[in-house]
Amino acid sequence: MTSLSDASVSTDRTPSEDPVLRGTNQSGMRAQNERLVLTLVRQHGALAKSDIARMTGLSAQTVSVIMRALEQDGLLERGTPQRGRIGQPSIPMSLAAEGALFFGLKIGRRSADLMLVDFLGRVMRLERQVYRYPTPGAVVDFVASSLPRLIADLPEHLRGRIGGLGVAMPFQLWNWVQSIGAPQSEMDAWQHRDIQAELAALSGLPVFVQNDATAACGAELVFGTGERPKDFLYFYFGTFIGGGLVLNGQLFTGRSGNAAGVGPIPVPGPDGQTRRLLDVASMSALATAMEAAGESSDHLWAQHEEWRVSPAVLDAWLDGAAHGLAHAILSAAALIELEAVLIDGWMPKAIRAALTTRTHVALHALDLAGIDAPAIRQGTVGANARVLGAAAIPLSHRYLIDQNAPNRDTWSRF
Template identity: 45%
Template sequence: MAQAGHDAERGSWLPGGATPRGVRNHNERLVLSTVRACGPLPGAEIARRTQLSAQTASVITRSLEADRLLRRGTPVRGRVGKPSVPMGLNPDGAYSFGLRIGRRRADLVLMDLTGAVRGRRRLDYAYPTPATVTAFVVEGVEDLRAGVVPERRDRIAGLGIGAPHQLWNWLDLVGAPRSHMQDWESFDFVRDLSGPTGLAVHLGNDATLACYGEQVFGTAAEKTNYAYFYVGAFVGGGIVLNGRVRTGPTGNAGALGSIVVGGEGGGRGGQLIHNASLYVLEEMLEAQGRPAALARADEQSWDGFEDVLAPWLSLTARSLTAAAISVTAVLDVPAVVVDGGVPAAVRERLVGLIREEMAQADTRGVDRPEVLAGTLGAVAGALGSAHLPLAESYLAEGMLM
């Protein structure tokens, strides 16, 4: 993943050069990944699906059970022979924290090995500062870690962090003073958060990790090739090819908010970020004398400002359609997934408008992509961030590519 403000070499996220507890070899990772994807399986089925020999699969399964990463299920009796015993992930076998830092809010979750969220904290702000975010993370980690029994706390794999690329850029659009914007330039996420939390830090782009969350936990998990758009304070995105989230050489692949879209049909023109972001809705609300905070209540109904919401949705749909066609022309993806920090009903409405725009758009030379709704909403980035340390330490997918 991209590293912000520090050495990007592999392993630099480990405090003090330590080796993460529980890093597994390839075959162990393969077994854990297979069980995670398929659910509890008997030993013979694990061997078949992983293409390991029965003996090798048995040895690995027993080892993972001894390490409390797998646990036995209820025996299943067949017509003949001994009952088969399904082996499933042990939820308490490992944990991880996930932090998503946005321009308007931060989300922190504690996740177990099965992907279940054990606890969640949220902080809303006008704009993020290093001091505010650090205090939130330190307090939140301490609070959530207290919910893990003491003898299992050494099974916390680390802290995954999703943060915008060059966070200090564009913060002026959400009213941040220049001094606070510049504070982020010297902030080293690994150095400044691994020490206070005592955790190995895994860093990535916030929108990319939202895409990762959708790929692992959302309905798009069944799709192997698609572009992902996340409509947050600033729109961003990610790319999935051959079932893997692609990050590029600097970790900034899928920076879809920087795609330039035209100003036809009442659009603003320029980068997508200035046409399909929630900060644009905030500006439209303020222009009508309404509080901008209305656009930050993703868990509430947005029925109270339809006169502003409707034109914003129209602008956003046109702009996302243009960007989706551009991505399709370059990467030949058969689908685009759209999610965001908006109420589910608004997301569905936006997806419907994009489908209408796509049906009328000039797509000669490319195959018109299917438009799908994401399912995770505002917590997508935190879930993807939390899964990253688990994948790095235990699963075959390992590092994003």
């Protein structure tokens, strides 16, 4: 596991060869070195002091001081001593689940989620609200009523370990009123309300805001499992479809924080006419098809475990979405060498698996001359990637090596 923006260690070189993962023995860099140690332990799992010293180039004494401090702060905990053939047994140190807690808030076009997670990214509490469309007032009221419930039975010593609130939300919500059937006058309020400031005043915590699909991609970096490619494109299916881009192990957010906003990518539709990707590959496209067939789509927004969709409608949607994704992937792969494409979303696992398989087939049915086709894989975080990604923002900002941590200058653009 890694921070939102910094490189995972590649498989073709050792960590000590990566300048980002090098430490310094200067006493003034203690905070940076502590972040470095926490990042490595998150990436690799439990590590002994000797492992950290070898990976970073820090002296054994410096590593000992850092890890002792992190243990005293409750951020690291000791594992079972590992005995070798000679010398003292080594003691692996791992992240302490209760070392730090974080709130994540997902503001979606159809629902809002507020979650409390521990240092490992495990869900401790969750509140959810479904609505017809989002307004700033409704979101603030939701947080105001939900926060007390999330911490009601939390021990006092853990309340003091809550390190921040991350917010994942679509950018420029006021520009999507026709797509979600919301009144323009109510959605325009997003242009004038400072949600970051309101939530900071409400919670008493530092608040960070990020594009929702970018945050979902960040969750894959921080909390994801399995092999983590250094260069990958990430798709998240929500009401619309959003994306994230990771280059050299770092989340690429772009100048305005909206890089890899894949929804507007032009792709051929079922009739051969050019469409936007979001028009063929999104839950809103599925909902439209369901309503046209006389099927209710309301349950799609309330839960993700089961879709009650007729086989004919679902099959047509899967094919259309897969072909749209394949063309978008081909365009991206022609511009950037991608190791993999990850597909995730607010959907049942079986649907995600089927969509991933069909996308692979659709991509390889295209003309790939001159293209090194990326692997098509399922995301590993799942339906809650956006809200988990939101919680990962303050975690990364405070405790991990993170060159792209949000700041006040970027908040104003949201």
